Amino acid sequence: MKREYLYILLALPFFAFFACEDLDTLPEGDEVTTSQKEEAVALDPKKAEAGVNAIFAQFNQYMPNATALGASRHNDFGYPSIMLFTDANGYDVVSEDNGYNWTGNNLEFSDRVYTSNESQILWNDMYAIINTTNRVIGAIAEDTDDPTTMFYLAQGLATRAFSYFTLAQLYQFNYVGNESAPCVPIITPENANEAAIDGVSRSTVQEVYDLITSDIDKAITLLTTADENGITRADKRYIDLAVAYGLRARINLTMQKWTEAAADATKAIEVSSAVPAGITDVNKPAFSSVTEKNWMWGIIIAETDRVVTSGIVNWISHMGSLNYGYANFSGGKQINKALFESIPVSDVRKGWWIDENLSSPNLTTEQAAAMAGYGYVAYTHVKFGPYNNVVKTATNANDLPLMRIEEMYLIKAEAEAMSGGDGKTTLEDFIKTYRNPNYTCLATTPAGVQEEVYFHRRIELWGEGLNWYDVMRLKKGVDRRGGGYPNATMIFNIPPDADILLWRIPEAEIQANPMLSEADNNPAASAPSPVPDL
Helix, strand or coil: CCCCCCCCCCCCCCCCCCCCCCCCECCCCCECCHHHHHHHHHHCCHHHHHHHHHHHHCCECCCCCHHHHCCCCCCCCEHHHHHHHHHHHCCCEECCCCCCCCCHHHHHCHHHCCCCHHHHHHHHHHHHHHHHHHHHHHCCCCCCCCHHHHHHHHHHHHHHHHHHHHHHHHHCCCCCCCCCCEEEECCCCCCHHHHHHHCCCEEEHHHHHHHHHHHHHHHHHHHHHHHHCCCCCCCCCCCCHHHHHHHHHHHHHHCCCHHHHHHHHHHHHHHCCCCCCCCCCCCCCECCCCCCCCEEEEECCCCCCHHHHCCCCCHHHHHCCCCCCHHHHHCCCEECHHHHHCCCCCCHHHHHECCCCCCCCCCCHHHHHHHHHHCCCCCEECCECCHHHCCCCCCCCCCEEEEEHHHHHHHHHHHHHHCCCCHHHHHHHHHHHHCCCCCCCCCCCHHHHHHHHHHHHHHHCCCCCCHHHHHHHCCCCEECCCCCCCCHHHCCEECCCCHHHCCCCCHHHHHHCCCCCHHHCCCCCCCCCCCCCC
16 A cells, blocks of 8 residues: 655754764774774773664664665654554554555555565664674673673673564564574674675574573673672663563563563562552553653653654654654554453553543543544554643654563563462552552463463553564464454454464565575465454
8 A cells, every 4th residue: 555655844954963983993994803892992981882872873763774675664763663563463553554554564464575665674673783782792802891891791782682582583483392493694793794795594593592592691790790880871771780681581481481581570670770650650641751760771762863853754653642643644553442341440551542432531631632633533542642741742752662660560470470479469469559459360370370461461561562572472363353453454363373473584685695595584475364353
């Protein structure tokens, strides 16, 4: 389907600047050796700091793939694009496939065609982050004993672990049972030069997870020492010890290392300065700033960032209901109807969406009038507030959540239950305290608690780019029947082992990488066929 463009704010001048000292080249253009890089960092730690800043700058980019795609795409803005893609692939973030909805290809799974724009955006964005982490990692001696340098090295290692973990879950099925299956190519400072010339083949799932776990383990060790020596992050765009434990909790949960996942989630809660948002914190549109007390890690957006000055080429433009952007024209994003109807009225989160009468107790009169004026349908979200709570603002400078402390409680509950502990009590205490005072967990088995946690993850983490990974690790498949999808052509019931669920390596990468052939790719799969709705 042809995607419609909003032009009103795109004529603003380009004022996005980013500068850092390149750790790989000398002023005269010669290549720098690893030992020279390490010496340079020791003499001037600002070089490592600039490299780390470059990592997190890549999470938020204005059309970074325009040249590669040969086109300017309004769903091309860094890691948040991937959040949108994966949420649309699932069955909880519902939207109408129309000209202004840039996730239409994700809704219908035509993004899995390896020539699709989305295929190349995802691949390029994740490997661009990996490339930048490798520059930081390769520039610092692994045995450094300087706490500040340890902190910088940990940023590179933890973010590389996050990046490969993301890729591993998108390009292959679950870790358990697929350890020997092909995953994604591994590129590190050790093989980067060779890979650039000779290419690199796909590593196995086991090999990729070995790198992931090695990286995050090292990062935790380094951050522990840095923390003990008073080296802390400047803001929440950087990874601190709690976030590193949180990442390892996610990884262990996916690997079904239940005891380890529970321990890491517990540790993340213990060492984090973040605390869960209470009922009076989330009974209104929120989730827009890293200053919120429950955020552990996020993408910090400045008003001067190009994605913001564009007005509309940003995540909240597509996602937000109460600001100005694509959502106003596309009809916005709704929650799965059956899921909404299963949320008790006593749960504050039910107000994160407007009901069948187009109302929510979480809205002010002004906010409710804006929702009505935009013409949103039932079950449209009001979870993510507009920037600075200014209704209909065109300044789309919302920060994006990458990790919240609430997720750690949910990981802890699931992992405790699956490892023989009392996850039921952990879940019940958390929900009763922070979301629904009337809640009682009725599950009586570990599998039952796991399913109950999944139910609450679907609600709590809705729209935050995390649900797809639960769909895959829990082997849910994609059943959209009864979900309230407005397009009959988008109602699917895809089994959990269907090839269409896996992304394919882009054709451009197959052609450019001598170590990859068509036969090395994930199988091409036909688009899913619509099924009758319930």
